[in-house]
Amino acid sequence: MHDGSGRIEVRQLSKNFGSVRAVANLSFTVAPGSVTGFLGPNGAGKTTTLRMILGLVTPSEGTATINGMPHDKLGNPARVVGSVLENEGFHPKRTARNHLKVYAAAIGVPDRRVEEVLAAVGLTEAGDRHAGGFSLGMRQRLALATALLGDPQVLVLDEPANGLDPEGIAWLRSFLRDFAKQGRTVLVSSHLLAEVEQTIDQVVIISHGQTMYYGQLADLRNAQRPRVLVLPSDHDALSTALREEQITEIEPADDGRLAVMNTSARLVGDIALRAGVAIYGLEERHADLENLFFQLTSGQYTAAPPQQLGVPPQHPQDKGNTGWGGQR
Ligand SMILES: Nc1ncnc2c1ncn2[C@@H]1O[C@H](COP(=O)(O)OP(=O)(O)OP(=O)(O)O)[C@@H](O)[C@H]1O
Ligand SMILES: [Mg+2]
Structure with missing residues (x-):
């Protein structure tokens, strides 16, 4: 059982790739026991931020910590944080079961854990098939199984719903909610609010590397x-x-x-x-979250001053705009 200490803290995090400012001064906390959505359109800086949390990209400024420590100080990180990033590669000739056994050995967990994670993601039956022949949805499940091997307190998932059919999305939703209910931490990115709306409690919305909204999804909904x-x-x-x-x-x-x-x-x-x-x-x-998300992340706000954290902006530009939840 976990003690609920898997807090992720991002403090004034920035990343420049040459002249591209991919992430600009981001701050947010992901508390244990909740599912936090990390939302923004393509190119907003989601993957870059997640990679900084996971110690795969060095920040230009600021810090990202898990349990108060940067990823490279976590000791056996697979026991603390499991992740699924974009384009995870599997050896195509290796079966799902063998792939997991190799990883289990690498992080020092026993083979029986392989069967547990296969069952957790619904791949027990397909365990002896080659990963190269897996559908995109099955590959996502195998990536998630790999992330779960170390029985981590924290899950960081980059667009995990990509490639999943509606049944797979519903399954992922209940899986992540159950995982969080055990006092664990989930940070999940998406460029579609609708895809994660029913999964998440808290939301961080970014656009052009900057925070546009950070707070409870329910508060965002009620503010409309x-x-x-x-x-x-x-x-x-x-x-x-x-x-x-x-x-x-x-x-x-x-x-x-x-x-x-x-x-x-x-x-x-x-x-x-x-x-x-x-x-x-x-x-x-009534509340139209998708429309609000679109307004929060559309290009017209790039030059606007950063919004106060936790408070959805009201009438950001007074040009006869009729406010949130309005016309499509
Ligand atoms: N290694 C890199 N070198 C140069 N630029 C990069 C690199 N990685 C990301 N970028 C740039 O940083 C910005 C943010 O990219 P990032 O991949 O973090 O966005 P994203 O929110 O994950 O987008 P998507 O929804 O398309 O996955 C983009 O302008 C991208 O081109
Ligand atoms: Mg991305």
């Missing part, structure tokens, strides 16, 4: 206010009627509709009826 999109016959008359009812957050949407915050479609419809304003369209929008 419901809004009603309405197409009235008379914009001014409806706005006036809404304001008389203390509904004051009204903005024009790009498509000619009015966006009304913190209300319901029913209330807007009733107020319009009383004011004698015809309604040609009425739609209620």
Whole structure:
């Protein structure tokens, strides 16, 4: 049983590759007992950050530690942290079972552990097949089995859902949640929020190497206010009627509709009826995380000052933008 000490701490971490600033001043903590999503679009710096945590890339500035120590001071690191990175290679002629036996010997764990990890990832039956003939999803499972050999406290996975079918993704989700429930630590990257949304508790969203949001996924979701999109016959008359009812957050949407915050479609419809304003369209929008993720990571924010950690930015650019969770 683990004592829950597998904390990952990233402090003001930066990495330059020549003139490319791949990671810029990143700070976050991954606590044991939770699954943390590490999200950002292609080229955001996810793999580079994970490789720095795993001691495979030397930071230009800052530190990344596990249990308060850099990876190269961990002693037998495979016992502390297991990882799956992009493009893990396997000897194609080696069976899955043999591949795991070779690794087990290298990190000093007994052969019976091989059977345990094969079972844990659902590869027991396929264990004597050559890894070269494995599908992408099976290779992902074998990579995960390899990461689990040392019974680590911490798992660091780079885009583990790549190549998995929907059943595989559902399986991975429950596997990672169970792993975290045992008091262990999971850091998992993805460029798709939807892919990991149901798996993660905490989220670090980066764009161009910088933190755009760091905090609980639930807080991010709750920070988005419901809004009603309405197409009235008379914009001014409806706005006036809404304001008389203390509904004051009204903005024009790009498509000619009015966006009304913190209300319901029913209330807007009733107020319009009383004011004698015809309604040609009425739609209620709730939290749309994917849209928020897109706005947080799209290029327009690269020149914006870094956002305060843990607080989703509100109306980052005041250009008639109707706020979060708005139009697609
Ligand atoms: N070894 C390297 N040499 C030069 N540039 C690199 C190197 N590794 C990464 N980069 C650059 O650093 C930036 C971040 O790359 P990184 O692979 O960390 O992004 P990522 O978020 O993992 O992207 P993806 O979603 O495509 O996997 C990119 O601009 C990339 O070209
Ligand atoms: Mg990557």
